[in-house]
Amino acid sequence: MTTVQPALNHRRREPLSDATLLMLIAIGIFLVMYASAVILMGGAFQKPQQFLDLFNENAALIIIACALTVVMIGGGINISVGGIIGLTCMACTKFLEYSAPQNSVVAVLLTVLLALAIGLAFGLFEGFMVSYLEIQPFIVTLAGMFLARGLTTILSVNPVKVTHEGFQALVKTKLQIPWLGYVAKNGNLISAKLEIGAIVALLVVAAVWLMLRYTKLGRGIYAVGGNRQSALMLGINVKRTSFWSYVISGVLAGLAGLVFLMHKPAANASIAMRSEMDAIAASIIGGTLLTGGVGNVIGTLFGVMILAAIQKIIGLSPLNESWWQDMASGAMLGIFIMLQSVILSRRGKRGKAEASKG
Amino acid sequence: MENIRDEAPRLFYDTTEGAARMQNDVVLTMRGISKLFPGTRALDNVDFTLRRGEIHALMGENGAGKSTLIKVLTGVYGKDAGSIHIEGIEGEAPIHSPQDAQNAGISTVYQEITLCPNLTVAENMFIGRTDGAIVNWKDCEKKATAILESLNIPARAKQELSSCSLAVQQMVAIGRAVDMNCKVLVLDEPTSSLDEQEVSMLFKLMRDLKSRGVGIVFVTHFLEQVYEVSDRITVLRNGKLVGEYPVAELPQLELVAKMMGKDLNDLEGLEKADRHTSAATETVYEAEGLSSTARRPFDFRIRRGEVNGFTGLLGSGRSESVRAIFGADRITGGKVRVRGKAVKITNPHEAMKHGIGYLPEDRKRDGIIADLSVRDNIILALQVMRGFFRPMKRSEMEAFADEYIKELNIKTASQNTPVGSLSGGNQQKVILARWLLTHPDYLILDEPTRGIDVGTKLEIQRLVLKLAEENMSVTFISSEIEEMLRTCSRLIVMRDGNTVGELTGDELTQAHVMETIAGGGVQHG
Numbered sequence: 001m002t003t004v005q006p007a008l009n010h011r012r013r014e015p016l017s018d019a020t021l022l023m024l025i026a027i028g029i030f031l032v033m034y035a036s037a038v039i040l041m042g043g044a045f046q047k048p049q050q051f052l053d054l055f056n057e058n059a060a061l062i063i064i065a066c067a068l069t070v071v072m073i074g075g076g077i078n079i080s081v082g083g084i085i086g087l088t089c090m091a092c093t094k095f096l097e098y099s100a101p102q103n104s105v106v107a108v109l110l111t112v113l114l115a116l117a118i119g120l121a122f123g124l125f126e127g128f129m130v131s132y133l134e135i136q137p138f139i140v141t142l143a144g145m146f147l148a149r150g151l152t153t154i155l156s157v158n159p160v161k162v163t164h165e166g167f168q169a170l171v172k173t174k175l176q177i178p179w180l181g182y183v184a185k186n187g188n189l190i191s192a193k194l195e196i197g198a199i200v201a202l203l204v205v206a207a208v209w210l211m212l213r214y215t216k217l218g219r220g221i222y223a224v225g226g227n228r229q230s231a232l233m234l235g236i237n238v239k240r241t242s243f244w245s246y247v248i249s250g251v252l253a254g255l256a257g258l259v260f261l262m263h264k265p266a267a268n269a270s271i272a273m274r275s276e277m278d279a280i281a282a283s284i285i286g287g288t289l290l291t292g293g294v295g296n297v298i299g300t301l302f303g304v305m306i307l308a309a310i311q312k313i314i315g316l317s318p319l320n321e322s323w324w325q326d327m328a329s330g331a332m333l334g335i336f337i338m339l340q341s342v343i344l345s346r347r348g349k350r351g352k353a354e355a356s357k358g
Numbered sequence: 359m360e361n362i363r364d365e366a367p368r369l370f371y372d373t374t375e376g377a378a379r380m381q382n383d384v385v386l387t388m389r390g391i392s393k394l395f396p397g398t399r400a401l402d403n404v405d406f407t408l409r410r411g412e413i414h415a416l417m418g419e420n421g422a423g424k425s426t427l428i429k430v431l432t433g434v435y436g437k438d439a440g441s442i443h444i445e446g447i448e449g450e451a452p453i454h455s456p457q458d459a460q461n462a463g464i465s466t467v468y469q470e471i472t473l474c475p476n477l478t479v480a481e482n483m484f485i486g487r488t489d490g491a492i493v494n495w496k497d498c499e500k501k502a503t504a505i506l507e508s509l510n511i512p513a514r515a516k517q518e519l520s521s522c523s524l525a526v527q528q529m530v531a532i533g534r535a536v537d538m539n540c541k542v543l544v545l546d547e548p549t550s551s552l553d554e555q556e557v558s559m560l561f562k563l564m565r566d567l568k569s570r571g572v573g574i575v576f577v578t579h580f581l582e583q584v585y586e587v588s589d590r591i592t593v594l595r596n597g598k599l600v601g602e603y604p605v606a607e608l609p610q611l612e613l614v615a616k617m618m619g620k621d622l623n624d625l626e627g628l629e630k631a632d633r634h635t636s637a638a639t640e641t642v643y644e645a646e647g648l649s650s651t652a653r654r655p656f657d658f659r660i661r662r663g664e665v666n667g668f669t670g671l672l673g674s675g676r677s678e679s680v681r682a683i684f685g686a687d688r689i690t691g692g693k694v695r696v697r698g699k700a701v702k703i704t705n706p707h708e709a710m711k712h713g714i715g716y717l718p719e720d721r722k723r724d725g726i727i728a729d730l731s732v733r734d735n736i737i738l739a740l741q742v743m744r745g746f747f748r749p750m751k752r753s754e755m756e757a758f759a760d761e762y763i764k765e766l767n768i769k770t771a772s773q774n775t776p777v778g779s780l781s782g783g784n785q786q787k788v789i790l791a792r793w794l795l796t797h798p799d800y801l802i803l804d805e806p807t808r809g810i811d812v813g814t815k816l817e818i819q820r821l822v823l824k825l826a827e828e829n830m831s832v833t834f835i836s837s838e839i840e841e842m843l844r845t846c847s848r849l850i851v852m853r854d855g856n857t858v859g860e861l862t863g864d865e866l867t868q869a870h871v872m873e874t875i876a877g878g879g880v881q882h883g
Contacts, residue, residue: 017518018476216493219477219485226476233472234534235457235486293476 022287022340023299030302030309037313044316048180048192054308059197059263060085061275062304063256065282066208067249069300072283073212074245075225075292076130076137081253082276083148084122088115088257089267090152096164104166111167115258116251122148123250131243145276153269162265171265175199197259204252208297211248221245225292281329282307285336306332383410384445385541385573386431386464391440393426398771400426402597403440408542408573410445413564415584415605416577418594419617419783419811424577427594428546431575432466433459445541460487465535469547469809471527473534475520479506479513483534505533509563525556529563536567543567544575549583550809561587579809581610593617614812639663640697642800642831643683643714648692650682655692656857658683658850660800660831665822667834667842669871670852676835677719679852680802683833684709684716697799710743715798717789719805719835725789728778732770733759735777736791743796762791767817783810790818800831807836819845839868851875 016024038045055062064081071078092111100107122144129140162168174193181191212218220241223231232238260272284290285306286299307329314325386408393401401423408414418424429435431442433453444451444462453459459466473482480495480502488498502515511529513522519530528548535543545564549557564574564587576588584591584605591608593600593616600616608616639662649655653675660666668676681687685703694703696712703709706716718725726735736759741750759773766787770780777788786806793801803822807815822832822845836842842849843866851859851874859874 015518015521214493214495215491216485216488217491219481219493222477223474223481223485226474227472230472230474231486233456233466233468234474234482235460293474 018289018344019287019294019296019299021343022294023296023302025339025343026286026299026302026306026336030306033306033309033313037309041313041316045312047182048177049182049190050312052177052180052192052194052198054305054312055198055201056193056195056263058304058308059195059201060256060260060272061278061282061308062201062301063204063252063259064275065279065286065300065304066204066297067252067256068276068279069283069286069288069295069297070208070212070221070252071137071245071249072280072288072290073225073292073295074221074242075228076242076245077280077290078126078137078141078144078246078249078253079276079280080122080126080141080144080148081249081256081279082272082274083145083152084119084250084253085257085260085272085275086152086267086269087148087155088118088254089261089271090155090160090269091115091118092258092261093160093162093265093267094155096162096167097160100164100166102166104169107164107166108170112258115254117254119251119254119257120247121250122253123247126250127243127246130246131239137246149269152267152271156267157269159266159268162261162267167265170196171262195263197262200255200259204255205297205301208248208252212297217241217244222293225294227293278304278307278329281333284340285333287340289340384408385410386445387443388427388431389441389443391427391430391442392438393423393430393435394438398597400597401430401437404594404597404599406431406592406599407602408575409590410541410573411568411571412589413568413574413576413587415588415591416575416594417584417591417613417617418600419813422594422617422811423597424594425546426597428466428544428575428577431459431542432456432464432544463539463541464544465540465542466544466546467528467531467535467548469550471524471531473519473527473531475518475527477519478515479517479519479522479530480515482519482530483515483537501537502533505537506530509533509536509566511563523556525552525559528552528560532560532563532567536572540572542573542575544577546577547579547809548576549578549580557583579811581613581812584613585610617812641695642697644695645683646693648682648694649690650678650687651690652687653678653682654855656682660833662799662831663826663829664848665826665832665834665846666848666850667836667846668850668852669835669839669842670858670875674852674875675855676852677804678855679850680716680804680833680835684714684802686716686718707742710739710796710798713797713799714802715739715793715796715800716802717786717793717804717806719808726777726785729776731774732763732768732777732780732788733773735788736762736773736795739792740795758795762795766791766794766821783814786810786818787814790821794825798830800833801825802833802835804835805837806834807838807841815841839871843868843871 034051044050064085067081068078092115095114096107096111100110126140126144129135130137174195176191176193178191181189184190212221220231220236223234223236224238224241228238231241261267282303283295283300284303286296286301286303288295288300310328310332311325314320314328384407386406388404388406391401391404391406392399404423404427406416406427416424416427426435430437431453433455436454442451442453444464447462451462453462453464456466474485477485480499483502483505484498499515506513506515509529509532511526511533513526513530519527522530532543532545532548548560552560564576568574576584578584588605590602590604591613592602593613595617641659642662644659646657647655648658656679658679668679670676678687682689685705685708689704694701701712703712703714709716727738733755737750737755740758744750756773762768763770763773768780768787768791769784777785780788790806806818819841822834826832834842834845846866847862849861849866849871850857851861851871853875861870861874
């Protein structure tokens, strides 16, 4: 007893948690990567718009990556989010083209509701199957993915474009940031623009961060992912917690579909194909562990940024081919996972040593 | 502030009540509890009474029904018959889930720590029992700090739980439990992974809670511990109540007899078991300067038919030593000879090929595969040795399984039963059978008797001696020194990761071992 007492009196800052450490690594790597691109490749990278485009172009990915982070922290997985994006885009497009009222406000409102309802339906269905019927989440969401893709194709085999004026107006609405821009050759200031979708995505990141950190549900998700049995014994309703994590991920996927459509108002059967894999990769790069219990959406945001920056850098380099982008993303993911396991195992050892001393 | 149920930690009952009254104040009565499982009657008409401010030990061998009774009490299992009454609740207590039990004032700390290591200490203490959707963690931290300080638990509220030692985690679990308006605190094998100093810390906490009027149900396998802290003992055997006794009226030997339901002659017979001296026989395994990432270099040898053991406090490097021998940790140096021939053992598979078997310390993590049947678990090591491309015939497998189920007296419904549903002691026997089936020359048993009942412990000790007589070499590790003294002819004493002494012959007494642990100088690196 006496040997441990000093630890109590001498209060120090708590060491970083695993999730925080992994997040800081992701942020650091992104900053280094982007800074070197600015310095070495210059040109386009020096324009602030280039940076904001990371958000504009990847708003939907940011949202589903948040969805994946929530589910993965809870120890699950959801690979149907890409399919839900596809279905939402197609359904909203068809709705806007054929049955939406001319009144813009009402039409846009109904479209938003439609998108969220599709996501909600998938979330409820998958959450029920996984949490209450205790079917493997991978299988359930694989089925969800096939279902969503199938429904998308049924709605339309051919590509469809959104021509609805109300929605087009929404697409064109952008937030101008006057202090962030550059002076064009003709002397005009061209300010950088942030799309509505990107703003929505950032709001989602903030909301999910708050939810995971401060709500009973959020902490419950960490507990369930950390140790399901313990969580049950601690009096957490494990099934309900896991159910809600899928509902949240479904709704977010629906929202992501809408955001996707706002960035590029057209849909086809293979839209957002494979984006669930990018979302998983982004979550992992951002410090979420596939085993559950550890993760952070801020890290996930930077995970998306890293993947997006890789694409941009390669797109502007002589290696501009999609396979180079894939390989670079893959290599990045591999390096990250190795880095994580090395860091975590070293910490693990240190933790044990400290614990045995105490 | 408003989203926590109680304003201040409610640890205290009105202590102005007379002590005598507290002693007689019954907080929990369980009457006629029965519980059926497919094929077994786990509990048969069991009564249990707990008084305010007492520590009440619940004793019995593995499979006697202790865990089942606890689980019925805490709402993990439903009961098939009987009634539970709790002081302050009219009529029968409505306990259908762990949550109900908590609400009724019954808190439980299980053997395996049931907290989430990835959350902070404060979160672990308050999660699952705050009102409202938003949690005021600042407030929880403040309350957690108050509880930690009041109970003298050496942890910080904001610390991640995984950075605390096991004992502290256990105490945090208790801290959580007693804060929940707790009348009854159930401690299920709380000491099984703690060393002596940690145990005394825990006992101090238990006595403190007792003086505050909490009724404590204490389930343990350590007889000495029962006598150290308990006021009363209830003994179960085969799902039935044997009786309830004040500690003073039940000597230790009698308790063992009641738990086993037989005479003590067996036990005494074993004390006299004649020790194998094997000075002349061949050296089966010899290591010189063997070291691993977890163990500093050490020398070690064992002769044919010898039983020796590593002893020392928990965490002194006993397990690390045998893991190095078996190649379970990364080997960093040293020379190894098996039967006189220089060999290299860098992983368990090579060790097995050289005739070494290893029964790991943590059977849940390293040993059994809970979902596989008893038969498959027994066959596993032999199958690995033979190679997966030479499968065994089913009839052969069944014959082996039958033989060892009988030989080791494994209590299982059939060889197809999943191992996970067996009691701890029987799981241990299944792993033992697995290794015996490979006919190793040299068998390492790391804490084979931890967390299992007295009867099975004796069986295992007897088995070790029998194996040695059949010319197998055995290294035996146990936290209970008496057990080691009974079985081993040579003890290697460890302290802080170093070998500090080797005892043989007349030196094999508890006093000698203690002295060596306490005072011996470092002899080997």
